[in-house]
Amino acid sequence: MNWFRLSVRxxxxxxxxIGLFCxxxxxxxxxxxxxxSSGPNGSQGAGTxxxxxxVTIGTTQKPRILDxxxxxxLRSLSLIxxxxxxxxxxxxxxxxxSPQLATAxxxxxxxxxxxxxxxxxxxxxxxxxxxNAEAMAFSLRRFIENKGQPSFLLSDIxxxxxxxxEYELTIKLKKxxxxxxxxxxxxxxxxxxxxxxKIGLQxxxxxxxxxxxxxxxAQYGTDSVRFDVFEKYWGEKPANKxxxxxxxLNNAANLYSAFTTGAVDVAYLSLEPDQIRNLEQKAKSGNxxxxxxxxxxxxxxxxxVRQKPLDNPVVRQAIASVIDRQLINERVLYGQGQPLYSVxxxxxxxxxxxxxxxxxxxxxxxxxxxxxxxxYSATNPLKLQLWYPSSxxxxxxxxxxxxxxxxxxxxxxxxxxxNTVEGATFFQDRSKGAYPTALLDWYPDFLDPxxxxxxxxxxxxxxxxxxxxxxxxxxxxxxxxxxxxxxxIDQQRxxxxxxxxxxxxxxxxxxxxxxxxxIPLWQSKDYVFAQKAMTGVGIDPTQVLPYWxxxx
Amino acid sequence: MSRSRALQYYIFARLMLAPLMLWTIxxxxxxxxxxxxDPVAAISGGRLPPEAASVLGTRLGLLDANGNxxxxxxxxxxxxxxxxxxxxxxxxTSGEQPVWKVIWQxxxxxxxxxxxxxxxxxxxxxxxxxxxxxxxxxxxxxxxxLFGIISYALPIFWVGMLLQLIFAVQLRWFPxxxxxxxxxxxxxxxxxxxxxxxxxSGNFNQFFTxxxxxxxxxxxxxxxxxxxxxRIVRVNLKQxxxxxxxxxxxxxxxxxxxxxxAHALKNALIPVITVLGxxxxxxxxxxxxxxxxxxxxxLGNQLYExxxxxxxxxxxxxxxxxxxxxxxxxxxxDLINAYIDPRIRY
Numbered sequence: 001m002n003w004f005r006l007s008v009r010x011x012x013x014x015x016x017x018i019g020l021f022c023x024x025x026x027x028x029x030x031x032x033x034x035x036x037s038s039g040p041n042g043s044q045g046a047g048t049x050x051x052x053x054x055v056t057i058g059t060t061q062k063p064r065i066l067d068x069x070x071x072x073x074l075r076s077l078s079l080i081x082x083x084x085x086x087x088x089x090x091x092x093x094x095x096x097x098s099p100q101l102a103t104a105x106x107x108x109x110x111x112x113x114x115x116x117x118x119x120x121x122x123x124x125x126x127x128x129x130x131x132n133a134e135a136m137a138f139s140l141r142r143f144i145e146n147k148g149q150p151s152f153l154l155s156d157i158x159x160x161x162x163x164x165x166e167y168e169l170t171i172k173l174k175k176x177x178x179x180x181x182x183x184x185x186x187x188x189x190x191x192x193x194x195x196x197x198k199i200g201l202q203x204x205x206x207x208x209x210x211x212x213x214x215x216x217x218a219q220y221g222t223d224s225v226r227f228d229v230f231e232k233y234w235g236e237k238p239a240n241k242x243x244x245x246x247x248x249l250n251n252a253a254n255l256y257s258a259f260t261t262g263a264v265d266v267a268y269l270s271l272e273p274d275q276i277r278n279l280e281q282k283a284k285s286g287n288x289x290x291x292x293x294x295x296x297x298x299x300x301x302x303x304x305v306r307q308k309p310l311d312n313p314v315v316r317q318a319i320a321s322v323i324d325r326q327l328i329n330e331r332v333l334y335g336q337g338q339p340l341y342s343v344x345x346x347x348x349x350x351x352x353x354x355x356x357x358x359x360x361x362x363x364x365x366x367x368x369x370x371x372x373x374x375x376y377s378a379t380n381p382l383k384l385q386l387w388y389p390s391s392x393x394x395x396x397x398x399x400x401x402x403x404x405x406x407x408x409x410x411x412x413x414x415x416x417x418x419n420t421v422e423g424a425t426f427f428q429d430r431s432k433g434a435y436p437t438a439l440l441d442w443y444p445d446f447l448d449p450x451x452x453x454x455x456x457x458x459x460x461x462x463x464x465x466x467x468x469x470x471x472x473x474x475x476x477x478x479x480x481x482x483x484x485x486x487x488x489i490d491q492q493r494x495x496x497x498x499x500x501x502x503x504x505x506x507x508x509x510x511x512x513x514x515x516x517x518x519i520p521l522w523q524s525k526d527y528v529f530a531q532k533a534m535t536g537v538g539i540d541p542t543q544v545l546p547y548w549x550x551x552x
Numbered sequence: 553m554s555r556s557r558a559l560q561y562y563i564f565a566r567l568m569l570a571p572l573m574l575w576t577i578x579x580x581x582x583x584x585x586x587x588x589x590d591p592v593a594a595i596s597g598g599r600l601p602p603e604a605a606s607v608l609g610t611r612l613g614l615l616d617a618n619g620n621x622x623x624x625x626x627x628x629x630x631x632x633x634x635x636x637x638x639x640x641x642x643x644x645t646s647g648e649q650p651v652w653k654v655i656w657q658x659x660x661x662x663x664x665x666x667x668x669x670x671x672x673x674x675x676x677x678x679x680x681x682x683x684x685x686x687x688x689x690x691x692x693x694x695x696x697x698l699f700g701i702i703s704y705a706l707p708i709f710w711v712g713m714l715l716q717l718i719f720a721v722q723l724r725w726f727p728x729x730x731x732x733x734x735x736x737x738x739x740x741x742x743x744x745x746x747x748x749x750x751x752x753s754g755n756f757n758q759f760f761t762x763x764x765x766x767x768x769x770x771x772x773x774x775x776x777x778x779x780x781x782x783r784i785v786r787v788n789l790k791q792x793x794x795x796x797x798x799x800x801x802x803x804x805x806x807x808x809x810x811x812x813x814a815h816a817l818k819n820a821l822i823p824v825i826t827v828l829g830x831x832x833x834x835x836x837x838x839x840x841x842x843x844x845x846x847x848x849x850x851l852g853n854q855l856y857e858x859x860x861x862x863x864x865x866x867x868x869x870x871x872x873x874x875x876x877x878x879x880x881x882x883x884x885x886d887l888i889n890a891y892i893d894p895r896i897r898y
Contacts, residue, residue, distance in 0.1 A: 017679065054735060062857075065647030072596070149596065152604040202611060206647025222657060222849035224734035244734035248847040250857070253713070254729045257721050263728060391860075424589030424862050427598030455601075475602060 053241030055534070055550045058255050058264030062247045066220070067197075067204040068139075068188040068211075070148030074269070074443070074543055077187040079225065081544045082243070083126075084190030084211035085235075087117060087136065087169075088181055092538040092546050093293060095347055095447055097181055101136065101191055101212065102169075105181065112176030112496055113159075117169045123234040125193035126209075126216040133163035138194045140171070145199050150188050153445055157183070176494040178501055179448030186446045187544065214238050214548045223247045227547065238548035239536055259288070259529055265552060266537055268528040268545045273394065277334045279529050288531050293539045295524030296347050297443040298340055298452065299395070301386075305517050306467040306479040307436045309374065309382060316516035318370035319384070319437075320355060322406060322414065324362030329522055332397040337522040342509050343456065344449045345523045347541060350505040351449075354513035355520060364409045371413050378412040386416045388439040389423040395439040396420065398521070430477040438477060439521075447541055449505055450493060456518060457482075457508070458489045473517070480517035559890050563883060570879045577875040578635065581868050582628055590614075591862035595644055612644065612864070631868070640872065641865030645858050651869035654854065659873075660744030661731055662850035665773065665842065666835040668747075668766055672774025674828065677781025678821075684782070685789035685820075686812055696786055703779030712772040712845035719768060726768045729847030732761060769846040773839055777831060781824055788820035795819075822893050826885050833881035837874035 061075035068080050089100040099105065101123065106115040123131035140161045144154050157177050164170040173180065183189070196210035197203075209217050214235065215227035225245040229238050246264055248254035256275045259267035260282075271279070283290035301323075309315045325339030338346070339361070341353035359366065376382045386402060388395040403416040421429075430438065444451040455476065459468035462481035468474040473481065485508065492504040512518065528545060530537040536549035592600070592609050600608065609615035613630065616622055622630075634641065640651035684696025720728045731746060732738045739758045741749025747766070750758035792798065793816050801811050840852035847853075851870060858866035 014683075052735070056734060064645060067647070070648065072599070147607050149600065149604065149608060151607075152601055156601075202648065204648045206649050219737065221732070221738055222661065223730045223847060224732065224738075226734060246730060246734045247849075248729055249844070249849060249853050251729065251844060251847045254716075254847050257716065258728050261721055261724060261728070422589060423597070424591070424594035427593035427596070428590040430598060431602075470602075472601070475598075 053552065054244055055240045055242075055266065055547070055552055056244045056246060056264045057266045057268065057545070057547070058246050058248060058258045059267070059269050060248050060250055060252055060255050061269050062223070062249055063225070065204065065206045066209045066217070067148070067206060068190050068192060068209075069143045069146040069151065070204045070206075071188055072149035078269075078544045079245070080190065080209060080211075081187040081540075081542075082213060082227065082547045083209050083215050083217060084187070084192075084213040085123075086187070086190045087119070087184045089185050090447065090541050092540050092549065095541050097185060101131070102184075106171075108496060112178070112494055113173045115171045115173070115180060116164070117171070119167045119169055120234065121167055123212050124232050125191070125196075125212055126230055127193050127196055128232075129193045129195045129210075131191055131212055132166050133169045134166075135194055136169050136191050137161045137163045138199070139191045140189060142192065142197060142199045143189055145201075146203055147201055148188075148204065150186070150445070153183060153186060154189065176496075177450075178493060178496050179446070179450040182446045182448040182451075185542075187542070215243065218242070223249060236548075239551035240547070243547045243550075259531075262531065265534055266528060266530045266545075266550065268539075271527070271529075273334050273336055276336055276527050280527075283529070286532070288529055289534065289537065290527065290529055291537055291539070292525050292527050293541075294338070294345075294347055295526040296345055296447065296541055296543065297441055297524035298343065298345050299337075299398075299439065299441040299521045299524070300340075300343065301519040301521060302430075302435075302438045302440055302477045303517055303519065304433055304436050304477055304479055306433055310384075310436055311467075312374055313515060314370050314374045315382065317359070318367045318374065318382075318414070320513075320516050320519050321359040321363040321367035321370060322410065323359075323402070323519060323521065324405060325521060326361050327405065328398055328401060332394060332401055333522060336525050336527070338525065340520040340523040343512060343518060343520050344452045344505065344509060347447070347523075348449045350502045352506055352509045354509045358513045362405070362409070368410065368413055376413050381413050381415050383415045383417060385419055385436050386439065387419050387421065387426070387435040387437065389426040390420040391423045392439075392441075395441075398439055431475045433477065433479060435477060440476075441524075443543065450489075453505070453508055454489055454493070457485050457512065459486060478517040480515065482511065482515060485511055485515075555890075555894075559887075563887065566879075566883050566886070570883075573879060574872065574875050578632070578868065578872055579628075581871045582631065582864075585862070585864050585867055586624065586627075589862055591644070591864055594860070594862040613641075635872065640869035643858070643863060643866040643869075645861050645863040645866055646854070651865050654866060655851065655870060655873050657744070658849060658851045658854045659836075660746075661848060662836060662839070662843070662852060664731075664745045664747060664762075664766065665769055665839060665848055665850055666832060668770040669773030669777065669839070669842075670828065670832055670835065672770055673777035673781055673831075674824075676774060677778035678785050678824070680778070681782040681785025681789060682812065682817065684786045685793065686808075688790060693786075696782060700779040700783040700786070703776050703782070706776060708772060708776050708839075708841045709845045711776060712769070712842060715768050715772055716845070727765055729769075729845075731765055731849060733765075736761065769842055769848055772845070773835075773842050780827060780831070784824050784827055785820055788823055789816055792816040792820045822889065825888055825892070829881050829885035829888070833878045836877050836881075837870075 063076040063079050064073060065071050065076055071077050071080055085101045087102040088097045091098060101120050103118045103120050106117045108115055119133050119136055125131060144151050157173055159172040159174045161171050191212050193210040197205060207220050214230055214233045216230045218228040219226040224247060227243040229242055252270060252272050252275060255267055256271060258264045280290045303310045303316050305311055329335060329337050329339055341356040342351050344351040371382055386399050388399050399418045403418050406414045406416050455472040457473055459471035459473040459481045461470035462468035464481055467479035468481045473479060488504055488508045492501050495501040495504060526539045526543055528537055528539055533552050535551050540546055591612055592605050606615060606619040614622060643649050643651045643654045646654045680696050680699055684693045687693050716728055719726045739746045739749040741752055743749055746762035747759055750762055798811055798816055801815060840856055843850045843852040855870050
């Protein structure tokens with residue numbers, strides 16, 4: 001065998017192979033990049049198309065369904081919100097209701113049961129069907145009767161919806177509810193075209209949307225969505241020429257990299273806390289913009305008042321005393337939240353820092369005193385299980401911090417034992433009283449303080465001795481029953497006078513701080529990141545990112 | 553019995569066994585899923601009040617009209633009955649669409665990734681295997697062996713992220729993920745495979761854009777799978793090169809290159825066909841890690857989401873679909889092997 005000749009031939013073959021490979025790579029790269037114009041900051045993005053006036057938004061959240069009668073998660077509702085209008089809405093950054101498809105706030109009857117709402121003229125749906133009171137009534141009836149996941153929000157309260165004039169809507173309630181107008185701002189209660197949709201049990205349209213909003217659906221793909229401006233929109237036209245939504249399926253790392261390389265103009269939901277921290281730091285150097293707003297999501301600790309020793313209010317008060325929210329915000333959240341001292345977040349003016357007034361933060365001495373009063377000591381410590389659903393790394397960190405804090409500061413009198421269980425199992429067993437304490441979060445269905453109180457503290461069946469057998473308190477795992485609390489909740493739901501209602505919420509929060517079936521921990525901050533060239537980027541108080549104000 | 557007759561009997565027996573295999577898989581998946589938790593709790597996150605949760609449970613076929621739990625056995629036979637009518641159920645994670653529609657939507661992306669990835673794996677693996685086997689005991693042989701071990705051992709998500717970091721973030725030659733840029737219209741066609749649809753419609757811009765997006769995920773998958781092919785080719789080719797007929801060919805003065813490529817390689821590729829077929833079948837069930845790393849909207853990603861949300865219908869439907877592919881693939885491999893290797897008798 002002639003090794004030299006073989007080697008030359010072999011080398012030639014290898015050279016040809018490498019050359020062909022490099023040529024293929026060159027073709028792929030160069031032909032692929034011809035489709036992409038330069039992104040912001042002169043970077044080469046994957047199709048940001050800076051010259052066409054469209055904005056590219058990156059997210060990890062893939063919408064489940066575009067039918068407002070069935071969508072109950074933010075990832076679906078945020079898209080629906082931008083393609084639709086509701087009777088009422090919130091301006092970005094504001095929590096006051098303003099009319100949208102309604103022309104004024106509702107006229108409420110003296111008994112609080114009848115709401116008369118004037119609706120807007122000159123509005124058309126994306127399919128050119130004219131909008132009127134009958135179309136709005138259809139949409140609300142459909143929301144209720146198709147029995148989608150969020151239907152209970154209206155079906156529990158609404159008795160009937162009728163068009164009592166061409167542009168007048170009348171809604172009758174089963175019982176008075178002062179927060180009802182806020183419920184009409186829920187994204188799913190939007191107007192949908194009677195031509196494109198049907199009323200019927202579970203008759204949903206998953207992949208299309210025909211509403212009245214500033215954008216219409218242009219393309220709904222498996223990993224991207226395109227919205228075009230609706231030329232016949234009744235209101236102010238969007239500041240951009242359209243939106244391209246790029247979905248980085250469940251991959252925050254890709255979203256982060258896409259934003260930092262300029263492949264997307266805006267990044268919203270969901271980035272990891274350390275990624276947010278990183279982006280915030282670099283925003284200070286002027287690389288891009290970091291926009292944050294006070295969120296409406298609260299995190300809290302549930303105490304199962306049926307289980308010993310949590311049936312003793314002194315023990316619950318002791319736990320409330322030991323919590324150091326400032327430390328949690330610093331070590332667990334990296335400052336990406338704010339301490340919460342009431343179940344009602346500071347978004348609402350009725351919020352009162354009752355837990356701060358009553359217990360302070362990390363009030364170790366008071367906690368020890370209360371535990372000793374309850375019969376505990378270093379030789380007879382209180383051992384408490386602390387549970388959280390395993391899908392939340394933030395709550396895992398919070399639980400570990402609480403455990404370490406108690407170990408360090410409480411001299412052995414209080415010991416937390418941290419446990420976790422998979423989410424689905426957790427939520428299934430919570431209402432059965434499986435967990436003595438649990439770390440949870442809550443995001444509101446609608447922006448009214450009632451939605452932070454009634455789902456947790458109301459009990460429709462139970463007793464002070466045995467706790468709650470049926471009601472929100474049982475479903476959420478508190479099992480808390482208090483006649484006065486039930487009465488106060490009913491009262492505030494009926495009370496139409498805002499000042500009087502505020503007083504009732506004050507009493508509710510005071511009672512909460514006294515009974516401590518639940519300990520508020522922190523309130524979220526929402527973050528959105530935008531390239532330097534972007535303007536008009538903000539977050540709605542309902543956590544929705546409004547597209548129409550964004551401009552490049 | 554003649555060879556072709558034996559083969560026919562064999563195929564017939566395999567086809568008869570296929571429903572049994574599918575039934576076993578369906579039953580196992582059905583039972584295992586129901587041991588993992590309540591889908592109503594998973595989907596709603598515990599936000600629904602009891603009445604609303606009951607309505608959802610009825611929709612999912614878990615509760616009857618009165619809100620009572622339907623016995624597991626009845627759920628099981630009801631599901632089997634629907635399956636026999638090719639009804640895979642409704643997917644809750646994909647907007648209440650029929651599961652077969654969800655599979656149809658996401659499967660083309662998986663097919664595209666799999667086919668291109670395997671093509672790269674085959675070309676790279678077989679080439680390196682040939683070089684390695686033709687130079688035994690040399691640095692090239694050692695290098696080939698090392699390549700096979702390393703590529704097989706490396707975690708796919710790590711390699712994927714590394715390639716993203718270098719080629720997408722630092723060099724910005726390729727996009728980070730996704731099948732197509734959101735500001736362009738994706739190719740519309742029958743197959744849903746963007747490269748194929750764009751070629752069929754003659755739109756070469758779309759074709760190259762789709763290839764551009766495919767490049768990184770396919771390279772990741774391809775390089776990591778090539779190790780398997782490299783090892784098989786190297787080992788089999790080395791054995792084949794020691795065979796008597798090869799010596800005879802050398803003695804007759806046939807060129808080494810011709811012996812390698814025209815004679816020995818064909819025989820060495822027989823086990824590669826088997827591995828190729830099985831790997832293809834397994835990847836078509838969703839290369840989950842690759843798809844998640846590159847945000848590739850394939851069946852693997854969809855299955856991952858369905859499992860997290862306990863979407864029983866989607867998980868069961870996808871598993872049945874995947875099992876069917878494996879059955880068909882394994883029968884096809886046996887047929888191909890029987891065709892190309894006359895020594896094989898069933």
